[in-house]
Amino acid sequence: MRRNDIRNIVIIAHVDHGKTTMVDCLLKQSGQFRDSQLQGERILDSNDLERERGITILSKNIAIEYKGVKINLIDTPGHADFGGEVERVVRMADGALVLMDAAEGPMPQTRFVLSKALEVGVKPIVVINKIDRPDARCNEVVEEALMLLCDLGGEHFMDHFDVIFASGRSGYATLDWNKPGDNMVPLLDMMLETIPGPDVEPDAPLQLLVTNLDWSDYVGRIAIGRIQSGTLRKGQNVDVAKEDKVVPCQVQNLQMFDKLGRVDVEDAKAGDIVAVVGLENIEIGDTICNRGEVNPLPRLRVDEPTLEMIFSINTSPLAGRDGKYVTTRQLKARLEKELERNVALRVRPVEGSEAFAVRGRGVLHLSVLIETMRREGYEMSISKPRVVLKxxxxxxxxxxxxxxxxxxxxxxxxxxxxxxxxxxxxxxxxxxxxxxxxxxxxxxxxxxxxxxxxxxxxxxxxxxxxxxxxxxxLEADLPRRANGVLISMVPGKAIPYALFALQERSELFVAPGDDVYEGMIVGENARDNDLVVNPTKEKKLTNVRASGSDENIILKPPRQLFLEAALEYVEDDELVEVTPNVIRLRKINLRESDRRRQSKSPGELAVS
Structure with missing residues (x-):
């Protein structure tokens, strides 16, 4: 049977096509929120990194009421590096709003997320967003959307192809792009009319596939998923079907999504998206079943990671000055905690060292993890990214x-x-x-x-x-970095007089007064070789002065190396030193004699 009192809908699109702005607009026009709850833009991008970068990183659930029907909306990331989030949460939905920019049309990530939605049988509604752009080309984008649907095997949706035009920023949806509307009512109506309610078996044994995890300092892990069949009650004894065993547990608390948060409930039925408290060591992909009636659903699988970096503790002479967490034990515990929620991540210890090989979807995927950890107070050394071979x-x-x-x-x-x-x-x-x-x-x-x-x-x-x-x-070797680097030969503080002499043949990474140490990279050489320099050299003082002999020191601003740029810049014999306050570049071997002994050689590629 199908439930008509609920709709589970995921919003998917390419990055920057307006998903989160569209959800904001639906929230504001639903009339269920006080103005104080909806202050500012991109309400769901609550993470500091999401607001700073203007992208969605983590999927989020909200629920709104419309015409007596509860609509569970799931906002997803648009960047390919966070595809693991999309692959998980699309399984909770029966329908999808596929947003496409009215000027750009279907983009690479649109194809990826739509293919994932069609794989699990989700009914798509194509929303042509940003139709108020001066370069909008709505008719062409509709044709491109039809072609994309055919390419991905969605021919069975062609007879009832649903498309609507909207402007999330201006706050309206319309069936005719030449006639701007006043509100989002046409889109809300289309969601109720064309997207079916969940197909459920209320009298069958309980089945709930865990597709997301939350964390609370008070109750620990919180499992999130949609009940496929049966009923789940607060205090119920259940069996959790893991990959290789079955674990008996008890549901301590049960919550359902309501507006921007969650509310406690006594029970939930098939088709509801719920948060379950009290299941120890629950993992994404586990199935919650009735006690003694174990019938697990197909385990959740996501695409394998393609990029690897080596994480290790900070071993530079300046280690421990900024961070709170500087030991291998603390680093290991933090990476293990990240694995609980980040299903596209893989971590393994590196043999013969205290480092960890961390694999992810791309540089952005891993750099978000690194940035989050440094803001939490961790100090680390990160190697050059390398691809995973098969x-x-x-x-x-x-x-x-x-x-x-x-x-x-x-x-x-x-x-x-x-x-x-x-x-x-x-x-x-x-x-x-x-x-x-x-x-x-x-x-x-x-x-x-x-x-x-x-x-x-x-x-x-x-x-x-x-x-x-x-x-x-595997192709042949790719060209390496064209320029060498300037390497400090001594510890101390950078001196303007020394930097002035160096800047004629390089681009500097440090400013006067910055701490430097032996083996630290302080600039980029104009030529292709590495150069050992002294950035702490002071001008010799004499008691003789003559007109014109003293130069006026004018320094160019140093190049600011942000995290992703630094990770992409380093070579195989270099590391990125990450602390809560500073990002530095350094050689793996700090002493020049050690570097000469172990001359530069191409780095090994990770083989899975």
Whole structure:
């Protein structure tokens, strides 16, 4: 039977196509909230990193009432690096709002998230958003959406293809893009009319697949998922079916989503999305069943990670000055805690050391984890990212990505040259007004460090997106960093007189007064070799002065290396030192004699 009093809907789209703004608009127009609850924009982007970067990182559940029907809305990330979030939560939904920008149309992540939705049988509604853009092309985007649906095997939705036009920022939806509306009522009505309620078996034994986890300092882990069949009650004795065993537990508390939060309930029925408290060591992918009636659902699987970094404690001479957590034990505990919620992450100890190999979907996926940890007070050393290889029939294969670059037509040359040097192959070139949309197939190794260089070469005008496409035979080596670095030979504080002499042949990473130590990277050399320098050298003082002999010291501002740029910049024999207050670059071997003994050699690739 189907429940008509509830709708479970996931909102999916490419990054920056307006998902979170659309949810904000639906919240504000539902009339269930006080103004004090809805202050500011992007209400659901509550995480500091989400607000700073303007992207959604974690999926979130809310519930609104409309015409007597409870609508559970699930906001998801749009960036490919957080695809693990999408793959999990789409299983809780019966329908999906697939947002597409009225100018950009379907983008790489749109294809990815729509394919995941169709795999689990979710009914899509295509929402053409941002129709008030001056460069909007609504009719063409509708045709592109139809073609995408056919490509992904959604032909059975063509007879009742549902499309609506909207502007999340202006707060309206309309069935005719030439006639702007006043509110979101047409979209809410379409959600009730075209998306079915959950198909449930209320009298069957209990089945609940855990698709998300929350954490409370008071009650520990909180399991979140949709009840597929049966009824779940507060205080009920249940069996939790794990991957290799069954664990008896008791439900201490049961909650359902209501508006922006959760409320305690005594019981919940099939089709409800609930949060369950009291199940020890519950994990994503486990199935909650009646005691003695274990019938687990297919375990949740997500795509494997493609990138690896080595995390270790900070061993520089300045270690322990900024952070609260500086030991291997603390680092290990934090990474294990992250594994509980981050299903796309993998962690394994590195043999013969106290370091950990951490695998994720991409540089952004891992850099968000690093940034979160440094804000919590951790100090770490991070290695250069390296791709994860697979051996297929005795041949090494590496991950490949589809790279989409939207760039002004007159700046296409540097983009083509840069991608070509990294063994990228052009697959499609589409003119779009003053811009051209380029699509490449490129090894994932070639993407490391590409974004920063491409933005510099195009004066920040390139829009870059990429997503994983599959594994192909390993290509030859890619070109390394073109420039060497300046390495400090002594500890101390950087002196303006010394930096003034160095800046003529380099670009500096440190400012006067910054702490430096032996083996720390203080700048980029103009040539391709590393250079050992003394950034603490002071001018010798004499009692002789002559007109014109004293130079006026004018220093260029140092280059600010943010976390992702630093991770993409380093080579195999270098590390990124991350502390709560500072990001530094350093050599693995701090002493020059040790570096000479162990000359630079290409780093090993991780083989899964």
């Amino acid at each position: 051996e297929v029939d005795g041949v090494l294969h590496e991950p490949y990505e589809v790279l989409n670059v939207e760039v002004p037509t007159d700046k296409m040359g540097p983009v083509m040259e840069m991608v070509g040097n990294r063994r990228g192959k052009i697959e499609e070139m589409t003119p779009r007004g003053e811009y051209t949309l380029l699509r490449f197939s490129i090894p994932a190794r070639g993407l490391i460090g590409l974004r920063t260089r491409m933005l510099n070469a195009t004066q920040g005008t390139a829009i870059i997106h990429h997503r994983f496409s599959g594994y192909q035979p």
